Amino acid sequence: MLVLNPAVQAQTAPQSGARLRRVLWRVGKFLMVIVLTYLGLLAVTFFIGRVIPIDPVLAVVGDRAPEHVVARVREEMGLNKPLWHQFYIYLDKVAQGDFGTSVLTSNPVMTDIRRTFPATIELATLGILIGAGLGVPLGVWAAVRRGGWVDQLVRVMGLIGYSVPIFWLGLMGLVLFYAKLGWVGGPGRIDVTYEFSVTLESGFLLLDTARQGQWDAFRNVLSHLILPASLLGYFSLAYISRMTRSFMLHELSQEYVVAARAKGLSEARIIWRHALRNAMVPLVTVIALSYAGLLEGSVLTETVFAWPGLGLYITNSLQNADMNAVLGGTIIVGSVFIGLNLLSDLLYQWLDPRTRAP
Numbered sequence: 001m002l003v004l005n006p007a008v009q010a011q012t013a014p015q016s017g018a019r020l021r022r023v024l025w026r027v028g029k030f031l032m033v034i035v036l037t038y039l040g041l042l043a044v045t046f047f048i049g050r051v052i053p054i055d056p057v058l059a060v061v062g063d064r065a066p067e068h069v070v071a072r073v074r075e076e077m078g079l080n081k082p083l084w085h086q087f088y089i090y091l092d093k094v095a096q097g098d099f100g101t102s103v104l105t106s107n108p109v110m111t112d113i114r115r116t117f118p119a120t121i122e123l124a125t126l127g128i129l130i131g132a133g134l135g136v137p138l139g140v141w142a143a144v145r146r147g148g149w150v151d152q153l154v155r156v157m158g159l160i161g162y163s164v165p166i167f168w169l170g171l172m173g174l175v176l177f178y179a180k181l182g183w184v185g186g187p188g189r190i191d192v193t194y195e196f197s198v199t200l201e202s203g204f205l206l207l208d209t210a211r212q213g214q215w216d217a218f219r220n221v222l223s224h225l226i227l228p229a230s231l232l233g234y235f236s237l238a239y240i241s242r243m244t245r246s247f248m249l250h251e252l253s254q255e256y257v258v259a260a261r262a263k264g265l266s267e268a269r270i271i272w273r274h275a276l277r278n279a280m281v282p283l284v285t286v287i288a289l290s291y292a293g294l295l296e297g298s299v300l301t302e303t304v305f306a307w308p309g310l311g312l313y314i315t316n317s318l319q320n321a322d323m324n325a326v327l328g329g330t331i332i333v334g335s336v337f338i339g340l341n342l343l344s345d346l347l348y349q350w351l352d353p354r355t356r357a358p
Contacts, residue, residue, distance in 0.1 A: 034342065041334040045327045046090050050083070056323050099328030104320050109328035112313060117332065118203030119189060120302070120309035123229055124294035130233025131240055131294075132287050138237070139244025140276060143252060154241050161238025166231060170304035173227050185224035187306035194220050228305045232298060236290045243286045247279035254278075288344035289337075296333040 057074045074080050078089050099109035142154040177183045190205060194217040201208050209218040252275055260270045299311035310329055317325035
């Protein structure tokens with residue numbers, strides 16, 4: 001039986017306690033950042049809802065309702081209470097997942113979000129797969145062939161992606177690929193022919209049609225999805241390829257690349273195994289935030305393509321002064337940004353041990 005020296009045991013115990021305290025401190029700090037960020041998000045959405053010149057009571061009862069009805073509904077909604085008390089009620093309801101009732105649909109806002117958000121996730125996920133799947137290799141190639149035709153092509157694609165409005169490209173895409181060539185499906189998520197034959201289980205139509213073995217409906221859903229997803233993918237590709245090029249140029253100028261070449265390593269191994277691996281550390285954050293941007297920034301795309309996602313839901317709610325739905329959707333979008341940002345920070349530390357706290 002191995003017996004540790006009492007002096008070693010006495011030295012190990014304080015080290016273990018200090019290590020545990022450091023872990024608890026990091027976890028506590030991480031949770032505190034999440035809580036404060038969410039409180040800030042909720043405070044901003046609450047006060048925006050109170051500042052804008054739209055009376056939520058009139059949105060419910062109408063402009064011609066009698067004064068006593070307006071006063072009663074205002075009291076029922078808690079809008080006659082002090083602002084701090086209204087904020088407390090707001091926090092309590094949000095903590096329970098209650099964003100109020102939508103004036104437009106008469107459903108709980110959370111029910112509407114559960115119905116519309118999967119469509120946005122499906123669209124944005126395919127978009128980021130296209131954007132990252134093409135943007136990273138193009139950015140690497142542009143950095144390796146700096147000044148060549150690929151580099152110039154990536155720059156032009158980035159310039160167009162930042163300059164041309166996405167709604168114009170969407171309209172032109174519909175005119176060309178749907179109306180003229182008939183290569184893709186039109187506006188909407190699925191044709192009426194298949195709409196009532198598919199049972200929505202997860203809310204993701206590609207997944208649901210594949211699981212149910214309805215391959216004709218699957219192809220129809222994909223034909224509707226491919227054009228708007230490609231547009232979103234192109235805009236994320238423009239940003240991701242430019243950032244990949246910048247990160248790779250930085251890495252290829254480092255001394256470890258010179259040393260690897262001096263050792264006789266192949267150029268492909270230096271680029272893909274060493275330089276790109278180091279460039280992926282900041283690139284993870286770029287891709288994560290690009291994905292979050294697609295989830296919240298696809299409002300124009302969903303409007304042009306009549307895509308029944310969260311962006312179109314928020315737009316219609318805003319046009320109808322349905323502030324419960326607008327604020328509920330804003331909180332969900334902000335939560336996605338916060339979650340992906342925190343996830344990218346964790347991946348950053350996992351990929352680069354130098355960023356971890358001692």
